[in-house]
Amino acid sequence: MTPPLSRLPDDPRVALLVIDMQYDFMPGGALAVAEGDALVPIINRLGAQFRNVVLAQDWHPRDHVSFASSHAGRAPFDNITLPYGTQTLWPDHCVQGSHGAQLHAGLDIPHAQLTLRKGCNAGIDSYSAFVEADRATRTGLAGYLSERGIDSVYVVGLALDFCVAWTALDARSAGFNTWVIADACKAIDLNGSLDQAWKDMALAGVTRIDSAALTS
């Protein structure tokens, strides 16, 4: 089942989810995604087309469980086993209140209504803007969108193979029509994670489009 473009950006039942456009994910940042900053003008153009926009912000306490520095003898990009499953370890990034955690100042979407901070629990990571990595703790985003009559989301931002993909998969699980705008995302691509993410999303019914499909 591939949904057609049955929900246009200015439809009040649609939201654009802008994921983790923060300095630590930009070139020069602690967990840099190549060309992440090239997305700023693309996402600004998209943002202007949508009535509803939510900004997600990775927002970790300084002793966060996803930081390699929280685990003696571990290095960034190692995998460890936590009570909730496998966790990839990262360089310290997006520490609450730090410059690296700030949204890129070039983002220009003044009508965005909600900034959703995630990953705030010291012991649980959260790639997804909907459900934390324990797959049980909810951020409240599905409830927020549903209460506002939103049934469809377009997802853009960083990183395609982690926070964008997990957010899109959870949006589908929560029943939202879900599109990922491929040219408005950039990937980390760790051990084949990018190919895997597209496969997982296709299987779940997430539709891949390019921003050109929305410019009429």
Ligand code: VGL
């Ligand atoms: C992200 C790794 C760790 C992301 C966040 O935004 O994709 N990736 N924290």
Ligand code: ZN
């Ligand atoms: Zn993070």
